[in-house]
Amino acid sequence: xxxxxxxxxxxxxxxxxxxxxxxxxxxxxxxxxxxxxxxxxxxxxxxxxxxxxxxxxxxxxxxxxxxxxxxxxxxxxxxxxxxxxxxxxxxxxxxxxxxxxxxxxxxxxxxxxxxxxxxxxxxxxxxxxxxxxxxxxxxxxxxxxxxxxxxxxxxxxxxxxxxxxxxxxxxxxxxxxxxxxxxxxxxxxxxxxxxxxxxxxxxxxxxxxxxxxxxxxxxxxxxxxxxxxxxxxxxxxxxxxxxxxxxxxxxxxxxx
Amino acid sequence: xxxxxxxxxxxxxxxxxxxxxxxxxxxxxxxxxxxxxxxxxxxxxxxxxxxxxxxxxxxxxxxxxxxxxxxxxxxxxxxxxxxxxxxxxxxxxxxxxxxxxxxxxxxxxxxxxxxxxxxxxxxxxxxxxxxxxxxxxxxxxxxxxxxxxxxxxxxxxxxxxxxxxxxxxxxxxxxxxxxxxxxxxxxxxxxxxxxxxxxxxxxxxxxxxxxxxxxxxxxxxxxxxxxxxxxxxxxxxxxxxxxxxxxxxxxxxxxxxxxxxxxxxxxxxxxxxxxxxxxxxxxxxxxxxxxxxxxxxxxxxxxxxxxxx
Numbered sequence: 001x002x003x004x005x006x007x008x009x010x011x012x013x014x015x016x017x018x019x020x021x022x023x024x025x026x027x028x029x030x031x032x033x034x035x036x037x038x039x040x041x042x043x044x045x046x047x048x049x050x051x052x053x054x055x056x057x058x059x060x061x062x063x064x065x066x067x068x069x070x071x072x073x074x075x076x077x078x079x080x081x082x083x084x085x086x087x088x089x090x091x092x093x094x095x096x097x098x099x100x101x102x103x104x105x106x107x108x109x110x111x112x113x114x115x116x117x118x119x120x121x122x123x124x125x126x127x128x129x130x131x132x133x134x135x136x137x138x139x140x141x142x143x144x145x146x147x148x149x150x151x152x153x154x155x156x157x158x159x160x161x162x163x164x165x166x167x168x169x170x171x172x173x174x175x176x177x178x179x180x181x182x183x184x185x186x187x188x189x190x191x192x193x194x195x196x197x198x199x200x201x202x203x204x205x206x207x208x209x210x211x212x213x214x215x216x217x218x219x220x221x222x223x224x225x226x227x228x229x230x231x232x233x234x235x236x237x238x239x240x241x242x243x244x245x246x247x248x249x250x251x252x253x254x255x256x
Numbered sequence: 257x258x259x260x261x262x263x264x265x266x267x268x269x270x271x272x273x274x275x276x277x278x279x280x281x282x283x284x285x286x287x288x289x290x291x292x293x294x295x296x297x298x299x300x301x302x303x304x305x306x307x308x309x310x311x312x313x314x315x316x317x318x319x320x321x322x323x324x325x326x327x328x329x330x331x332x333x334x335x336x337x338x339x340x341x342x343x344x345x346x347x348x349x350x351x352x353x354x355x356x357x358x359x360x361x362x363x364x365x366x367x368x369x370x371x372x373x374x375x376x377x378x379x380x381x382x383x384x385x386x387x388x389x390x391x392x393x394x395x396x397x398x399x400x401x402x403x404x405x406x407x408x409x410x411x412x413x414x415x416x417x418x419x420x421x422x423x424x425x426x427x428x429x430x431x432x433x434x435x436x437x438x439x440x441x442x443x444x445x446x447x448x449x450x451x452x453x454x455x456x457x458x459x460x461x462x463x464x465x466x467x468x469x470x471x472x473x474x475x476x477x478x479x480x481x482x483x484x485x486x487x488x489x490x491x492x493x494x495x496x497x498x499x500x501x502x503x504x505x506x507x508x509x510x511x512x513x514x515x516x517x518x519x520x521x522x523x524x525x526x527x528x529x530x531x532x533x534x535x536x537x538x539x540x541x542x543x544x545x546x547x548x549x550x551x552x553x554x555x556x557x558x559x560x561x562x563x564x565x
Contacts, residue, residue, distance in 0.1 A: 052445055078447035092438045095431075102428075103435045107447025111428045127428065170447045 005030045005205050006051075006082075006174055011060030013043075013050055013229075020046040022229040023060070028174065033196060033206045035220035035237075037213060039249060042226040044209045045087055048178055052084050053077045065173060079107045083172035085163040087179045087209070091151040097162055098147035101134035104169025137165040141195065157188045164195070168204070175199065176207040181215060193219055217241060225249065258399035263522035264515060265397075269406045269475065271514020272413035276468035277491030278498070278506035279420060280461030286437040286501040287457050289357065293364040294344055296488015297371035298337050298462050302469030303479040304379050306333040307386060314387060322389025326474065333466040341462030342455055350451070368484075375481035383478045390474060409471050416464060417507050423460070424503060433457055437501070486538065490517075493545040499558020508556060516540055 006028040013021040021043045028034040036044050049055045051062060053074040062070040069077050083104075092100050109130055111123040138147050141161040146154065154162060160180055167175055177196075181189045189212065196206055196219060210216045216223060217237040225233040225240060227249040233240050240246055277299055284292045306329035313325045348367050352360040393404040424430035435443040436453045444450045472487060473479035490513065498509025521537035548555060 054441070054445065073449075074441075074444040075447050075449045078445065083447075084445060086442075090439060090442045092435050092442070094438060095434060099431055099434075103431050103443065103448065104446050106428065106432055109428055123427075127426075130428065166446060 003030045004028070005032075005065055006207070007061075007063040008047075008051070009061045009063070011047070011050060011062065012058045013046055013055055014058045020229050021050065024226070024229070024231050025060075026224050026231060026234060028205060028207055030173075031200065031203070031205055032221045033200055033208060033219055035216040035223040036207065036209045036226065037211070037216055037223060038226035041228075042249075043229040044226055045178060046229075047226070048084060048176055048209065051077075051176065052082060075107065078170050078172075081171070081173035082176065083167035083170045083174075084176040085160070085167050085178055085180060087182065089156075089159045089163060091159060091162060091166070093150070093152035095151060096147065097143060097149055097151050097154060098131075098134055098138065100151050100162055101137050101165050101169045102130050104166040105130045105133060107170050134165075134169060137168050138162075140168070141165045142191075157184055160184070160192070161195075164199075168199075172204060174205045174207060176209075178209045179211060180208070181210065181212055189215060259522050260519070261398045262400035263518040265400055265402050265406065267515035267518030268511060269409050269514070270518065271494075271511040272410050273468050273472050273475070273510075274487075274491050274494045274514050275507045275510025276413055276416060276464050276471075277487060278495040278510045279417070279503065280465050281488075281492050281495040282498070282500055282503060282506040283433075283457050283461050285495070286503070287433065287440075287454060288349070288360075289501075290349065290360050291364065291492065291500075292349075292458075292461075293361070293488065293492075294348075294367040294371060295461065295465060296484035296486075296491065297368045297375070298341055298344075298484070299465040299469040299472070299487055299491075300375060300479070300481065300484030301340055301371065302333040302337045302462075302466030303473040303483065304375055304384070304469075304481070305336045306330055306466075306470045307384050307473060307479055308379075309333070310387060310389070314389070322387075323391070325389055326470070330467065330470045333470055334463050337462040337466035337469075338459045341458040341465075345455055345458040350454075368488075372481055372484070379481055381481065383480050384473075386473050386477045386479065388477075405474060409475060412467065412471070416467060420460070420464065421503065429453070429456060490538075490541045493541045493548075496555055497544055497548050499555025502555065502557045505555055505557035512556075513541055513544060516544055 004027045008024060008026050011021055011024045012019065024047060036047070038044055046055065050057055053072055057070050060070070061068060064080050064082055067080065069080055069082065092103060109126050111126050135147065138144060141164050143158060143161055143165065146158065151159065151162060164180070181192050184192065193215060200206060208216065208220060220237055222235060223237050223240045224231055225246050232245045232249060233243040277295065280295045281292060284290055309329040309332045310325050313320060313328060344367055348363050349360050352363060391404050395402050424433060432443065432448045432453045435446070435448060436450055440450050491510065494509040494513040495506045497513055498505025498507070517537050517540045520540035521534040524532050524534060524536055
């Protein structure tokens with residue numbers, strides 16, 4: 001089996017008396033598409049927020065590529081190679097499509113105030129490289145000719161694509177997608193599925209939260225199921241689909 | 257002499273200084289939604305540091321050309337203000353980043369009072385005069401007078417604004433600033449070191465404020481530990497007039513406010529039959545502020561708050 005890229009060990013997150021995540025452990029292998037499913041309120045997005053440094057953990061550890069990332073600030077986690085998209089699209093609405101992607105290059109570039117003021121050759125070269133790479137990424141996700149418009153003028157599906165391009169601009173090893181096909185029609189969903197496979201071929205490991213069970217089952221190598229903040233199952237899609245605990249969680253009945 | 261043209265020129269000169277100070281207010285507000293009331297005092301410190309440097313240089317090297325002495329003062333005032341603003345942000349505002357919005361606002365007022373009193377201790381209560389070292393050429397234009405200093409102030413201000421515009425629109429740092437202004441959280445999740453961007457915003461605003469402080473003291477020929485208060489309030493009014501948080505708005509608001517104030521001061525005597533004199537000029541800035549807050553709270557170029565997010 002390939003090397004472990006992400007290792008989550010015993011992660012818990014409590015908000016006051018509410019336990020949103022309870023001792024969740026999982027690991028994602030390099031090059032895998034790993035699905036995270038579960039009923040509404042199961043703690044999927046909370047787990048994402050813990051992974052990306054938005055929430056501090058109540059307990060547990062998170063390692064990315066062998067290095068601990070829990071307790072780090074979000075921008076440091078991005079620098080370590082972990083990028084994400086959002087369930088409710090959160091673009092920089094008043095910036096152009098291209099600029100949104102260019103912001104994503106921030107973590108991989110250096111020019112500061114001084115370079116900007118002096119406009120030295122290195123700064124200009126870097127700016128050009130940011131520009132070119134961002135155009136490439138727009139092309140890659142299928143937004144080739146839409147770079148100049150404002151992000152808020154894109155169609156819904158294109159906004160989802162832009163979020164992925166912006167996340168890719170940070171050169172992630174692991175890309176976490178929070179319900180990337182929510183609200184899309186079947187043909188758009190198929191296109192996104194193809195994009196995910198293309199991403200994996202490009203060497204990016206994917207962590208996918210999704211409600212669309214069919215998409216998850218068709219795409220993912222392994223799946224974990226969360227329910228009330230606990231991991232109740234993990235394995236290949238076929239195994240998980242037949243797991244009585246999973247069926248109970250989704251159908252709301254006791255396992256036979 | 258044509259009063260209208262003359263006051264228009266005077267207004268544009270003062271207005272461009274207001275615009276520079278207003279930029280500092282608006283940039284910080286754009287990113288933190290904090291009204292940094294200490295910004296006027298940073299401007300004052302800039303003027304005071306420059307004047308001290310000028311005084312020392314004139315005492316030790318009286319043969320230096322006046323322009324060089326003033327430039328040296330400016331070049332030391334700028335880093336001094338940058339360091340000051342960096343420190344203020346770090347020790348006074350950053351610990352309150354997650355506090356309710358009123359807390360940093362009150363802290364800002366506190367910082368402003370502290371700086372005023374420190375300046376009073378260091379530089380004294382009396383007016384410090386700006387030595388007459390700058391060339392005093394004067395030109396006639398459309399029946400009005402314009403001095404070399406006025407031309408330099410307007411040109412330097414416009415260049416500074418153009419430079420800032422390029423910085424914000426065309427550079428990596430500027431993009432990070434705009435992204436942070438739209439959503440601090442998302443910017444951070446896209447790899448932007450938000451703390452550093454916020455520091456940079458304060459520092460850039462302070463550098464511009466130092467320039468404005470030197471200009472205003474050179475223009476009026478004096479500086480005073482309390483000068484930052486009124487200047488800050490007017491620049492804040494200018495920022496609100498243009499639409500606070502909006503950089504182009506601060507520039508426009510500053511120039512407009514300067515012109516309104518100058519024209520008001522020029523004509524108030526005639527309009528009230530001599531009852532009110534030009535020393536009432538300060539009234540106009542705040543009259544404009546009240547009108548804007550009542551009729552267009554989002555300012556001339558500002559968007560409605562609901563459209564932000």
